[in-house]
Amino acid sequence: MSSLSLSLRGAAREAADHHVPGLVDHEFASRLAAQDHTLWGPAAEDEASKRLGWVSLFEGSRPLLPRITALREELAAEGVDRVVLAGMGGSSLAPEVICATDGVELTVLDSTDPQQVSAVIAEGLERTVLVVSSKSGSTVETDSQRRIVQQALTKAGIDAQSRTVVVTDPGSPLAEQSAEAGVRAVFEADPSVGGRYSALTAFGLVPAGLAGADVEALLEEAEETMAVLAEDDSSNPGLQLGSAIGGSLSERPAGILRNKLVITDVGSPLVGLGAWIEQLIAESTGKEGTGVLPVIVADGEPELHTDADDVLIAEIIDVDAEDGASVDGDAADTVVSPHTVRTGGSLGAQFMLWEIATAVAGSLLGINPFDQPDVESAKKAARGLLNSPAPETAEPVVDGAVEIRVSGTDKVTGSTVSEVLGSLLKQLPSDGYLAVMAYLDRIAEAHLEDLRPQLAAAAGRPTTFGWGPRFLHSTGQFHKGGPHVGVFLQITAGAAEDLEVPERPFTLGKLIAAQADGDAQVLAGHGMPVVQLRLKDRAAGLQQLTDAVDSLS
Structure with a gap:
C-alpha cells in the first residue's frame, strides 16, 4: 500500500502558497502526466519530448x-x-x-x-x-x-x-x-x-x-501515488514540494533562492534515499548558473546551517503506512529549522514524489531538468588526460605522506595540509559551499565521511561529500553548471596493486587519476579553488588528513 506525507514550514510553505496556484491554473500536473514537452520552454522542448516516459511507465515495466x-x-x-x-x-x-x-x-x-x-x-x-x-x-x-x-x-x-x-x-x-x-x-x-x-x-x-x-x-506504490500527483489541485504534494525546492526565498528584502537543500534522515526506513535524491536534484537543476545543491547530513548533526539565508532543510521521516496520502501545512515540533520540508512514506511513493517535484522545480528555475551538459566536460577532460597526460605545471608541496597541489586560484597557500585547508576555507564566499571529493574506496574507507561534519563546522557553510567517480554523475553537474561559488577539496591515492582493464590501453589506476585530474581541471577552469591532496601512503595519509582537520576546530 502506498503512503505519502508532506509538511512544509517557513519559506517552504511560503513558496508553495505563492507558486502552486499558478501551477494549478497552468494545469502543470495533468499536462506533465500527459507528457506535455512544452512545460519547460522552447529551449527544452526537444530534450523533454524524448524524456517523459517516466510519468507513465507502469504498463511498460x-x-x-x-x-x-x-x-x-x-x-x-x-x-x-x-x-x-x-x-x-x-x-x-x-x-x-x-x-x-x-x-x-x-x-x-x-x-x-x-x-x-x-x-x-x-x-x-x-x-x-x-x-x-x-x-x-x-x-x-x-x-x-x-x-x-x-x-x-x-x-x-x-x-x-x-x-x-x-x-x-x-x-x-x-x-x-x-x-x-x-x-x-x-x-x-x-x-x-x-x-x-x-x-x-x-x-x-x-x-x-x-x-x-x-x-x-x-x-504498485508508485502507480497509486502517481494518481495523486497527476491532479491539478492545490494539495498536490508534487507541486508543493517542487515549489519549495525551486522557489523558497530568504527573508532578505531582495530575496535569494534557498539553493542549498540540506537533507537529513530522521528515522526513515528508506535506507540511502538521500543519495538518490542528491543525484536527481543536483544533475537535473544545476546548470546555466543556477540550481539547487543537495547536502546530505547525518541525523542529529549539530551543524545544519539552519540560520543561513540560502539553506532549506529536508527531513526524511518515518510514516505509518496506514496514514495514507496527506499534505500538512504544519510541521511537527521536532524540526530543526523554521524553513523545513518533511516527507515520508513508501519508497515507490517517494520516488514519484521527488521526480515530479524536480520537474516542477526545473520549470520554476527556468532550466531543462532532463539534460546534463556539464557532466560531459569532466568526461572529455578525463579522456584527454588518458590519451595524453598533461605535464605537471609545478612541483607539488609535500607534507609527510601527502602531496598538495592547488589550482584555480593563487590565494590558497601553505606548506602543510592544515595550513592549506585553513587557507582554502577562507576563500568561501558568503553564499558558497565546500565540496569534499574522495577518489578512494568508499567501502573500506567509508570512515572518511566522518570528516565532513568537522569540515562543515570549520567552514561555517554547507559541505558536501562525494565519492569519485560516483559523484561526477550527481553533484558534479551542479559544481560545474550551477553558481560558481564552491571551493573544492579533492583526495586521491595510488593503489598497492593496480588493475589492468582487459583490451584497453589503461589501468584502473590511470583511469581514476585521469578522472580526478580532469574534474579538477574543469573546476579550476571556472575560476574556483581546488586543493588536491594525493596520499602517497593511504593509511598514513588518511591519518595525517584526519589530524589536519582536527586542528581546524
Missing part, C-alpha cells in the same frame, strides 16, 4: 516482473545468489536504495578505485551474476568494470557470458554486442526515460529484483 522472477529462480537453482551491479549514476543509485530498504544483498560496483574493484572480485565469484547497466554501454566506468569482472569469472573457470545480465536501451551498441556475445539475458529499458528518472524502469527493477527485492510492490 510490469511485464518485466515475471522475467525477473524466472531468471532469479534459474540462477538460484544454479547456486548463484550474489548480484554484482556495474553501473553509474541512476543505473546504480536506485537499485542500491531499493535493496538496502528491503534488506537484501546487492554489491554495487560504481567505482574505478583499484582497491575497491579488487575486493569485489576477490571472493564469491562462484555465486555471482554480473548485471551491466548502461543506456548505451559507452560509459567508461561501466565498460571497464564489465571487462574486469568477466575476466575474473573466466579465470575462475566460469562461463562469463552465462553469468552476465545486461540492462540497456533497445538497439544500443551494448545491446547488439551482448546479443552477439550470448549473455544470459538482455533487458531493454524504455529509451524515453533518462538515467536519473529510471528507478522504476528495467534499470532499477532488474538488479533489485534479481537480488530479491519486492519490486512488484514498489511499482
